Amino acid sequence: MSDYSFGLPPLATPNPCAANAGRGPCSHMCLINHSRSAACACPHLMKLSADKKTCYEMKKFLLYARRSEIRGVDIDNPYFNFITAFTVPDIDDVTVIDFDASEERLYWTDIKTQTIKRAFINGTGLETVISRDIQSIRGLAVDWVSRNLYWISSEFDETQINVARLDGSLKTSIIHGIDKPQCLTAHPVRGKLYWTDGNTINMANMDGSNSKILFQNQKEPVGLSIDYVENKLYWISSGNGTINRCNLDGGNLEVIESMKEELTKATALTIMDKKLWWADHNLAQLGTCSKRDGRNPTVLRNKTSGVVHMKVYDKAAQQGSNSCQLNNGGCSQLCLPTSETTRTCMCTVGYYLQKNRMSCQGIESFLMYSVHEGIRGIPLEPSDKMDALMPISGTSFAVGIDFHAENDTIYWTDMGFNKISRAKRDQTWKEDIITNGLGRVEGIAIDWIAGNIYWTDHGFNLIEVARLNGSFRYVIISQGLDQPRSIAVHPEKGYLFWTEWGQMPCIGKARLDGSEKVVLVSMGIAWPNGISIDYEENKLYWCDARTDKIERIDLETGGNREMVLAGSNVDMFSVAVFGAYIYWSDRAHANGSIRRGHKNDATETITMRTGLGVNLKEVKIFNRVREKGTNVCAKDNGGCQQLCLYRGNSWRTCACAHGSLAEDGVTCRRHEGYLLYSGRTILKSIHLSDEANLNSPIRPYENPHYFKNVIALAFDYNQQRRGTNRIFYSDAHFGNIQLIKDNWEDRQVIVESKYKNLF
Incomplete structure (x- = not known):
């Protein structure tokens, strides 16, 4: 931009910011003001010192939340944004905020998305930590010492105080029966929680014990806050404009009335040094007053309506220790x-x-079920209405579920995100194990002896197997399948069972390596939806969504077919057998229910849960009793280099997912040639001559840190000399050329370009 005067050439004054790499006399940012002199400025989370040139780090600021934004502003000048504001789409309808200064993170609740989220104060690292059917989230408090998170929410028509680790894992509830919650705050050093319930102020230990009411009739209390320096509890009675404080045990209540004329509809309160910060909705103002007596009110920001919560971000306020710290x-x-x-x-x-x-x-056994939104768990006792599993959320269209009890791990398929995932039962970790090359994956089954996972793909009409971590993915059946759906395995006997929904519905059986494939049932079935093994009595159960029946057969011979249940006006999706009972999901009964009956005659049924919705899918009984037996694959993977697939009678097949089986029958040798191709974010391979072989010659490789937009490939074949080949590829996003071996080791950038994102 140029400045011209009529008839005069532009002024040729020197640039005052030219020196010091464009920073002029400033330590960080140099701006040119209207007099063409240098004006120094600072980036977020820094402040200009008294010399007006040097920036210093400053991580003490006022946080305030409105429904659609969270802002951190300068304490001395609240019109100046001290951090990057969090707004839509990261914020939908925020109700409360808190922070953890040790990790420099902000936490907030969002009642529209029914989530609790967190992010670093520099705006990065946004993630959802709680998203499990929580409603009406109100209070939120960070225990910065014990590293826990507390919040108030409603579940199953009951409002309660919950606690979890800061990452959202290990959730449980500690206080029940809250009626009208509004605020929550914590004193981790003292081990105390405080909250409002209607017009009452309440206190309890942080484990929920010794709960009691401190004060009643407080006329719409808001802004519940703790003065950690003087160990006082503050709140505003917004109904009459008084500021209240007391000792942390509820003693020595003081009512400060000097702000009654100033506060018309207070919504928030926080404490900093010798001042109280307040927000008033009707006045659309933020201001301060004396902490001692409420006098000297000062308005520091106007036209700021809708403030729902405030906090002073200050690392000095989060000090102290307790018995949970070490x-x-x-x-x-x-x-x-x-x-x-x-x-x-x-x-x-x-x-x-x-x-x-x-x-x-962990409890020994419980019932798991899948809905589109995740995996849930309930006790096997019908009268127990508690949860038996911390809900697994974040799915789009969860269907198939299974478990590995020895590792306390749950597996599931997601037809929405088209992937297979697993999580620790306590959800201290979760990961995706199969993320590409899937059609429509529905059923999964865990071979707990060999450590393999099997799944059906009715999009590609395949049955595949892999190690439990998703490695060595291998197609075991690719011919003669027509929409395979449910799947079950008997690792001790070496059997695999599945249902098909195609032109000729059937129930099939094969060995775990895909050999000896036979049809067990082909008559009198239409939509065989679920399949389950009774490992004690060697029976195979299934339900049929078209004939509305649950039936069973001898799993080895297919004989002795018996009907266990015949219903009407039902929509059975899945069946599970455990002990003396069978359990099934019925989407037509009571808006989606789980029911139980005796496995020999299920006509007398008990409904265990109702109202689970039409998206109710599979049921499975998590139990440790199932994982009995052994076979040759149990020790050292049966001697196999990649996959050990048990075939019964002490025989096993060693399979090579990548490469071909060597003459010794256990090791895998590399293919001499293959076709390599790239997607935008992945490198894959196919066979050059054997079109029937659907397994990848080399393991697919995807890494978002290295692959963003791969557009060209080159190959250096030196396998016979060095055992691996070199792959060269260019990535338009990074603007470079990279080199990697085809065992996906020794990656390096060999050409770096200054031109990026050209494609």
Whole structure:
């Protein structure tokens, strides 16, 4: 932009910011003001010192939240944004905020998306930590010492206070029966929680014990806050404009009335040094007053309506220690402080505390079921209406589920995201194991002896197997399948069973390597939806969504076919057998229900859950009893280099997912040639001559850190000399050429371009 005066040439004054790499006299940012002199400025999270040139780090600022934004502003000048504002789409309808200064993260609740999210104060690392059917989220409090997160929400028509680790894992509830919650705050050093419920102020230990009402009739209390320096509890009674404070035990209540004329509809309160910060919705103002007596009110920001919560981000405010700080207090899951020197160990949903009062043990058996939005778990006792599993969320169209009890791991398929995933039962970790090359994957089954996972793909009409971590993916059946759906395995006997929905519906059986493929049932079935094995009595059960029946046969011979249940006006998707009972999902009964009956005659049924919706899919009984037996694949993978597939009678097949089986029958040798091709973010391969071989000659490779937009490939064949080949590829996103071996090691950038994102 140029400045011209009529008839005069532009002024040829020197650029005051030219020196010091464009920073002029400034330490960070140099701006040219209207007099063409240098004006120094600072980036976010920094402040200009008294010399007006040097920026210093400053991580103390005022946080305030409105429904659609979170802002961090300068304490001295609240019109100046101290951090990058969080707005739509990251924010939908925020209600409360808190922070963890040690990791420099902000936490907030969003009632529209029913989530709790967090991000670093520099705006990066946005993630959802809680998203499990929570409604009406109100309070939120960070325990920065014990590294836990507390919040108030409603589940199953009950409002409660919940706690989890800061990453959202190990969730449980500690206080139930709250009526009208509004605020929540915590004192981790003292081990105390405080919250409002209607017009009452309440207190409890942070494990939920010793809950009591401190004050009643507080006339719409808001802004519940703790002065950690003077150990006082503050709140505003928005109904009459008074500021209230008391000792942390509820003693010495003081009512400050000097702000009654100033506050017409207070919505938030926070504390900093010797001042109280307040927000008033009717006045659309933020301001301060004296902490001691509420006098000297000062308006610091106008035209700021709709403030729902405020906090002063200050690392100095989050100090102290408690008995949970070191080694999680010796607790295996949750450590919850109850005083300066005491703590309680607690367990997440589906676990119980052992006799040492520190270690958590998962319950031995429970029923899992899938809905589109995730995986849930309930007790096997019909009268127990509690959860037995911390809900697994974040799915789009979850269908097939199975488990590996020895590793306490749950597996599932997601037809929406087209992937197979797994998670620890306590959800301390979760990962995707198969993310590409899937058609429509529905059923999965775990071989707990060999450590393999099987799945059906009715999009490509395949049955595949891989190791439990998703490696060595291998097609075992690719011919003669017509829409395979449900699947089950009997690892001790070496059998694989599946259902088909195609032109000729059937139930098939094969060995775990795909050999000896036969049809067990082909008559009198239409939509065989679910399949389950009774490992004790060697029976195979299935339900049919068209004939509305549950039937069973001898799993080895296919004989002795019996009807267990015949219904009407039902929509059975899945069946599971455990002990003396069978369990099934019925999407037509009571808006989606799970029912139970005796496995010999299920006419007398018990409904275990109702109202689960029409998206109810598979049921499975998580139990440790199932994982019995052994075979030759149990030890050292049966001697196989890649996959060990048991065929019964002490025989096994070693299979090579990538490469061909060597003469020794156990090791895999590399293919002499293959066709390599790229997607935008992945490198894949196919066979040059054997079109029937659907397995990849080399393992597919995807890494978002290296692959963003691969557009060209070159190949250096030196396998016979060095055992691997070199692959060269260009990535338009990174603007470089990279080199990697075809065992996906020794990646390096060999050409770096200054031109990026050209394609």
